[in-house]
Amino acid sequence: MAYGDILVAQGLVKSYGGVRALDGVGIRLRGGEVHALVGENGAGKSTLVRILSGTLTADAGTVRSARDTRIAVVSQELSLFPDLSVRENLFPLGPPRRFGLLDRGAMDRAxxxxxxxxxLDVDPGTEVGELPLSDQQLTEIARALLLGPRLLILDEPTSALPAAAVDRLERVLRALTGRGIAVLYVTHFLDEVMRFAQRVTVLRDGQVxxxxxxRADVDVPELVTAMLGGRPPQPARRTRAVVDLPPPVVLSGVDVPGRLTDVTFTVRAGEVVGVAGLQGAGHLTALAVVCGRTGISAGRVDVGGRGLPRSLRDAVRAGVAFVPSDRKRYGLMVDRAVWENTTAVSWLALGRGGVMPSRAELVRRSADLTQRLRLRGGPYDVVARLSGGNQQKVVFAKWLATEPKIVVLDDPTRGVDVGVRAEMHRIVGELAAGGAAVLLASTDLAELTEVCDRVLVFVRGRITGEVHGERLTEHALAVAMQQAVPESG
Structure with missing residues (x-):
């Protein structure tokens, strides 16, 4: 069934200072279709979304929408209130009331x-901060759907979702488009474009x-070429030169009640070891133990030759760098300049450079790091104004400044484009080649196969297998993650 145009934009121009974020961009969104929007970080996607949703005004061009079009946006960076319940987050404005009081029954029924x-099987009274990141993201999508939009904009909606939740989202998209809703689907996962979308628009350097x-007329290589302009990303190379020294990371018989049982593994210097598992499998808890963010009830841990870290600060002093998946919550001071972010840990936590190094020296160090990472932005730029990929580079730069012996990466390329992803993998390879021990968790199985020397598979709090060498494929990992825990005893 043809539903017609919901929104048509033509000739959109937007400049920030002397930089054109959009240069004559147009897009047509039809009811009953999923329209994918892809491009590298900095290509103009976020600026286009903000203009289409009405939160930013274009310098030139037009946006025409169907009458009474309601637009809902689900951003990549969550905007939930962690201390409030799911129920309260779903109705932030104008919740149902009875006799002047919140009508929780009506809220729950809706x-x-x-x-x-x-x-999403959760009690509406549960605090959002208690939910895993994947359930928080689904809560944000639910809030948008409760607005009854004719146009739904999803910005990286699956970046933190396990495969089963992605399947559910696909079913929801079919139901929405079946009701004539237009969906603008912003993503870096090109397989999702081929799976979900009926049409696709690619932005590059602010232009279409x-x-x-x-979708039926293009394939993934054509999309990559359109995004990169014929510049293919350099493939990551696995590091094989393992340093013959005592391993910097040792876990032996580690238990964390309800989360880990008898977990034993080592990571040697110069090695990239992946950890994989479904939601709640325990692999992220293992990373938290190494980073001093979670204690243990049994077993032995040695990190950097200093035993079990009692806090993240203790882990940092043992030579641990931690790059989190939620960069804005844990990794960045978004309202501060790049130089302040990149020097924060090395100077303030470790005292590198003396008690009071000059600002000029800190800026110089920051510039060296950002050039190494090919960051699009200078030391004085405010982090909040950078694209998502460049913000993640700032997180990397902050930890590179500490010259770490152990690098713990939790979904380090979540929400970044293929070009930035390849650059992140290059840096990981350089760190390992320099003798660092690297632990990597990722929701992207392809990333694990490309970067890691071997991958430890967790199921229900136990390590159930290790995949390495020629066997290290996405298919092998996916199968291993679904295996049952072997009987003990």
């Missing part, structure tokens, strides 16, 4: 069908490189 449609092509 929310439960949407939560069920998303496969591929305008609304039918």
């Amino acid at each position: 929310a439960r069908p949407v939560l069920a449609e998303l496969g 490189a591929l305008p609304g092509a039918r």
Whole structure:
């Protein structure tokens, strides 16, 4: 069934200072279709989304929408209130009231069908901060659906979702488009474009490189070429030169109640070791133990030759660098300059450079790091104004400044484009080649196969296998992650 145009934008121009973020961009969004929007970080996607949603005004161009079009946006960076309940987050404005009081019954009756449609089985009274990141992201999507939009903009909606939740989202998208809703699907996962979308627009350097092509008429290599302009990303190379020294990371018989059982592994200097598992499998808890963010009830841990870290600060002093998946919550001071972020740990936590190094010296160090990472931005730029990929580079730069012996990466390329992803992998390879021990968790199985020497598979709090060498493929990892825990004894 043809639903017609919901929104048409033409000739959009937007400049920040002397930089043009958009240069004559147009897009046509039709009811009943999922329209994918892809491009490298800094290509103009976020600026386009903000203009389409009405939170930013274009310098030139037009945006025409169908009458009474309601637009809902689900951003990549969550905007939930962690101290409030799911129920309260779903109705932040104008919640149902009875006799002047919140009508929790009416709120729950309205929310439960949407939560069920998303496969989100949570009590509406649960505090959002207690939910795993994947459930928080589904809560944000549920809040948008409760607005009854005619146009739904999803910005990296699956970046923290396990495979089963992605399948549920696919079913929801089919239901929404079946009701005539237009969906603008912003993503860096090109397999999702081929799976979900009916049309795709590619932006490159603020211009349209591929305008609304039918998904059936393009393939992934063509999309990559449109995004990069014929510049393919350099493939990552696994590091094989393992330093013959006592391993910097040793876990032996580690238990964390309800989360880890008898976990034993080592990571040697010069080695990249992946950890993989479904949601709640325990692999992220193992990273938290190494980083001093989680204690243990049994077993032995030695990190950097200093035993079990009692806090993240203790882990940092043992030579640990921690790059989190939620960069804005844990990794950045978004309202401060790049130089302040990149020197924060090495100077303030470790005292590198003396008690009071000059600002000029700190800026110089920051510039050296950002050039190494090819960051698009200078030391004095405010982090909040950088693209998501460049913000993640700032997180990397902050930890590179500490000259770490152990690097712990939790989904380090979540929400970045293929070009930035390749650069991150290059840096990981350089760190390992320089003798660092690297532990990597990723929701992207392809990333684990490309970067790691071997991958430890966790199921229900135990290590159930190790995949390495020629066997290290996405298929092998996916199968291993679904295996049952072997019987003990």
